[in-house]
Amino acid sequence: MKKTFSMGGIHPHDKKISAESAIERFPVLSKAYISMSQHIGAPATPIVQKGDKVLTGQLIATSSGFISANIHSSVSGTVSAIEPYPDIAGNPVMHIIIDVEGDQWDESIDRSEEIVRDIKLTPQEILKRIADCGVIGMGGASFPTHVKLSPPPGKKAEILIINGVECEPYITSDYRIMVERPEEILIGARIMMKALGVSEGYIGIEVNKPKAIDVMKSFSASYPEIKVVPLKKKYPQGGEKQLIDAVTGRKVPSMGLPIDTGVVVQNCATALAVYEAVQKNKPLFEGVVTVTGDCTEQQRNFLLRVGTPIDALLNSVGRLPKDAAKLISGGPMMGKAVSNISAATVKSTSSLLVLTSEQTLRKEEGECIRCAKCADACPMGLEPFLLNKLARAGRYADLERERVYDCIECGCCMYTCPANIPLLDYIRISKADVLKILRSRPK
């Protein structure tokens, strides 16, 4: 019996159409649009001005707070503007816009293909390098990696888990890097273990990726402190709390952080970025992005520079059919719908998915038949049918008592609902409100 998390979960289809398309380099375009808000926390502060010449990999904006991250240019050329530019939701966000000239890299970056295995830096130097290189979590939350690798006083890390689960349908970017760059991921994991001072490492991969499991296993033979853990296929196993439960059996307490269980989770793409930062001095300015959909002519995996406009990326997979209706940045369960196709990609962009109206159109909402399928599917043991009702009635005290703040917004409830009730829409809004109420209370 393969390991998995202990409660709830669903089994959406696991179509991974682009799985066997090797990573291709996406061409550098004539303009790059680099957002200052690519991470959770304070936006970065630009340190270049209009007209400045920049190199690929050059620092162009610095971290502006404890939770913030540096940003580097993904192209070489001239800064043409520093101004608000609409992001994927159409909201204006400060961007540095660069007119591309050639592709001249900062000379301090080691561009050789050679794998550097020796970890020479001390833990403090590692953390500083990761922060300098602007590495953030690539799994979705975009949390600055150096912050996550620095447990708060009084908390001690014991275990590092590398997230190779990729439980969302369609996305294959993590799968491709596990198959194509396994050793770099393992070295990246080892670097993070050194920074954390832990000697126990795991990499969790679902069994629907046997090739990734085989490849990672064969390489991990030379890294005995990191074990590959094959996991049963179940969504949302890539969720931090679910992955910790699946691999170690430890349960992150309600309102707590993973570090409360002594575990730190990092995505495998983050591990690769850490390897490149620490061993190659390469800042995070490119990453693997899957461009896919049942209705696209091609399904491909690209190594893509940050700041590439989404419409250019879409054009690379052929003409779109008339019934293409929704563009999603991320996966179909937790990704964000794109409303502005001229928006640019960011560091944590992992996938661009095209769905047809038939696949994604919401059906008419019916009456709740109290089947409790949503409660059975909830990986947090909540009762979504109840939270939905309380949210619609604005009963905040009851929502708090029913622990709406534990919701991880995985969407399992809404996926299973036979009455097509948009449970998560209401729960998400009420969760944000309840969190505001909780924060406003005197400590």
Next chain:
Amino acid sequence: MRKLLVSPAPHIHGNESTRKIMRDVLIALSPSLVVSLYFFGVSAIELVLVGALACVSVEYVIQKYLMKVKPTINDLSAAVTGVLLALNLPPSAPWWVMLIGSVVAIGVAKMSFGGLGHNIFNPALVGRVFLLISFPAIMTDWSIPDSWFRDGVDAASGATPLSLIKEGLSSGMTLEQIQAQNPNLSYMHMLFFKTGGSVGEVSAIALILGFIYLLVRKVIRPHITLSILVTIAVVSGIFSLCDPQQFTDPAFNILTGGVLIGSIFMATDYVTSPMSTRGMVIYGVGIGFITVMIRYFGSYPEGISFAILIMNSFVPLLNKYVKPKRFGRR
């Protein structure tokens, strides 16, 4: 792509629907329908058709002309109520009894509470109990009507096993004497074809087939049904060990008097059963216990209909205070 659709995640749906679930319940009932057609012939089919049509029509009329909303009869929930009510009537019941039962089931038990998802009591059972109290003679007339298929099979005796035993015990006989008088009270009869009973409970095997189908299709989980059956077995086991001449044994109690159809199809109704696993078990144990108590000490021979309705009334309380286990509870 001229216009982009924008809405929050999740962007895909599992394609489950109320209609598909209700259709699965109808499919799960079909083995019992076939068996009852074999034993009771047209009269069984007549009851089932009248029940389904009447329930659907009552719902349609109330929604369309009284509530003035879009009728939702396509979700098949009214049809399921109609079929279940028909399967709970004696095969000899006249069509107009079925019609009255349908009006009570849908009109009173379901629509007056607000329709699908809002009713406290199982509509089909409310219909059945209403008929049982209003037309006691018709509802306990277990004579078997003429059938196209049945040519002199030994299944012609009238009374149900439970009523035979209740009458026997009250006239001072022991269980052994009653069984000697009624050779049809054997388990093989009850498992495959019974000596008497309502339309839907002719064959235990057919009902169990339906149960397996519902489990495989993940329409229901086994907790409610199994906790009812286990409780009936344990409670009646204790009593029958104490006095085997007065109290019937567990296998007999499970195979008779609608326990199977009740525990598989009625007690598991989503709307009127608890939503947490622990709530389901408490509810099932309650139904099992009350059923045995009514049989042993009450004046009705069967009891599961009342037991389910009594436990239905506890469901709001169970839902409010018996919660699922939370992840990472401190």
